[in-house]
Amino acid sequence: MPETARLQMGDKAVDLPVVVGTEDERALDISTLRAQTGYITLDDGYGNTGACQSAITFIDGEQGILRYRGIPIEQLAEHSNFIEAAYLLIWGELPTQRQLNDFSDLLTKHQALHEAIRHHFDLFPSNSPPMAVLSAVLNALSCFNPEFLRIDDENSFQEAAARLMAKVRTIAAYSYRHDRGYPTIHPHPDKKYTANFLHMMFSQPYKDYEPDPEQVRALDLLLLLHADHEQNCSTATVRMVGSSGANLFASVAAGVCALWGPLHGGANVAVVDMLEEIRRTKTTVKDFVQQVKDKRNGIRLMGFGHRVYKNFDPRSRIIKKACEAVLAKLQRKDPLLELAEELEAVALEDSYFVDRKLYPNVDFYSGTILRAIGIPHSMFTVMFAIGRMPGWIAQWYEARKAASPRLHRPRQVYIGPAQRSYTPLDKRG
Numbered sequence: 345m346p347e348t349a350r351l352q353m354g355d356k357a358v359d360l361p362v363v364v365g366t367e368d369e370r371a372l373d374i375s376t377l378r379a380q381t382g383y384i385t386l387d388d389g390y391g392n393t394g395a396c397q398s399a400i401t402f403i404d405g406e407q408g409i410l411r412y413r414g415i416p417i418e419q420l421a422e423h424s425n426f427i428e429a430a431y432l433l434i435w436g437e438l439p440t441q442r443q444l445n446d447f448s449d450l451l452t453k454h455q456a457l458h459e460a461i462r463h464h465f466d467l468f469p470s471n472s473p474p475m476a477v478l479s480a481v482l483n484a485l486s487c488f489n490p491e492f493l494r495i496d497d498e499n500s501f502q503e504a505a506a507r508l509m510a511k512v513r514t515i516a517a518y519s520y521r522h523d524r525g526y527p528t529i530h531p532h533p534d535k536k537y538t539a540n541f542l543h544m545m546f547s548q549p550y551k552d553y554e555p556d557p558e559q560v561r562a563l564d565l566l567l568l569l570h571a572d573h574e575q576n577c578s579t580a581t582v583r584m585v586g587s588s589g590a591n592l593f594a595s596v597a598a599g600v601c602a603l604w605g606p607l608h609g610g611a612n613v614a615v616v617d618m619l620e621e622i623r624r625t626k627t628t629v630k631d632f633v634q635q636v637k638d639k640r641n642g643i644r645l646m647g648f649g650h651r652v653y654k655n656f657d658p659r660s661r662i663i664k665k666a667c668e669a670v671l672a673k674l675q676r677k678d679p680l681l682e683l684a685e686e687l688e689a690v691a692l693e694d695s696y697f698v699d700r701k702l703y704p705n706v707d708f709y710s711g712t713i714l715r716a717i718g719i720p721h722s723m724f725t726v727m728f729a730i731g732r733m734p735g736w737i738a739q740w741y742e743a744r745k746a747a748s749p750r751l752h753r754p755r756q757v758y759i760g761p762a763q764r765s766y767t768p769l770d771k772r773g
């Protein structure tokens with residue numbers, strides 16, 4: 345007998361089906377609630393609303409667990425790489441050597457940009473926000489590939505997905521170099537995904553950039569750790585846009601816009617801004633924490649807290665360790681990393697943060713590792729977008745493949761004026 349939960353509303357009892365996930369998490373299926381009772385549910389910010397059933401990523405926010413397709417993030421971080429993890433997320437299984445080679449070859453094939461796309465960069469003013477450029481150019485890719493906009497065609501999906509994965513880093517590097525007035529560097533056919541990105545960012549026409557292998561590894565790890573995170577703001581946006589039947593290019597361009605905000609992906613920039621401000625103003629860590637705790641100041645400890653994690657975000661621990669390893673390898677110190685560590689130690693002992701279960705999230709240390717790799721501050725959130733691309737693609741695909749994909753369309757409780765008559769202009773005021 346399938347499990348149900350009974351909702352008693354006055355004399356009326358409604359039995360709601362219970363949906364049970366692989367890890368025994370439970371949800372009430374309220375899809376017929378309004379038809380049966382006239383009521384809807386209200387959940388500001390969707391903190392308690394499951395928008396879909398998904399087989400891609402599992403998070404246990406209380407325990408601090410994250411798995412891609414069942415595999416713990418710690419194991420992937422240790423043994424895998426970004427491209428293999430991307431394959432796993434999109435296709436559901438780890439690739440064989442042959443599948444991995446074919447996938448890598450496909451990405452290499454599509455990594456260059458159409459010349460006309462390259463001219464788009466000339467039309468953006470200098471100092472354009474790189475996330476705006478990224479979103480615009482990703483969306484513009486659809487104009488160059490109209491044959492791959494058929495949303496229910498498997499071949500179209502594969503071609504569009506490969507182009508997005510391959511070109512997102514080329515677009516990112518071109519936008520950076522264009523902004524600086526540097527000549528563009530074409531992707532190198534023999535370089536791997538992450539090394540190729542650094543090549544396009546930092547090589548010169550007369551001299552190849554040779555990053556330390558530890559920096560390449562750390563960046564690849566960072567991309568892997570950002571690759572998916574179930575129904576976060578940008579991924580939910582991608583699924584929402586895709587639910588209208590919009591193509592993959594348009595849907596991920598919308599995801600980039602959602603990621604941009606400082607409460608989501610933009611937090612990696614906000615953390616470094618915050619650390620720099622603390623240093624500039626010579627504020628002590630204790631004083632800064634006091635300022636955060638006093639709500640009248642409206643200051644948040646950026647990089648702390650998470651809608652789902654009420655424990656350590658496992659990614660933040662991995663990133664912190666990797667950041668220390670890169671700096672040790674380069675024999676460098678970063679005063680911002682030391683400051684972040686000090687802030688973390690003070691916050692984790694403070695009842696304000698302990699009581700609210702506020703722990704470091706993925707963004708707390710990602711800015712410091714990006715600094716160690718040499719990525720400029722303006723590009724931090726773009727790096728998050730490059731990492732999140734396979735997750736957006738996988739989630740869009742899963743939603744399109746659902747047995748009966750539905751338009752996402754939340755309801756509301758209207759609290760505006762009751763019906764009233766139109767007042768002609770000369771009778772107002």
Ligand code: ACO
Nearest residue numbers: 606607608609611644645646647648649650651700705707
């Ligand atoms: N600093 C200080 N107080 C905080 C913080 C913070 N970083 N985060 C939450 N709180 C407090 C809130 O003021 C609230 O306090 P109250 O109960 O006294 O009113 C309580 O903790 C709960 O906070 P909410 O805002 O309700 O939590 P929510 O789940 O809506 O927000 C969020 C999660 C947006 C991530 C929040 O913790 C935050 O703003 N963090 C800083 C920004 C950040 O790091 N974002 C990146 C998140 S990870 C990602 O998206 C990739």
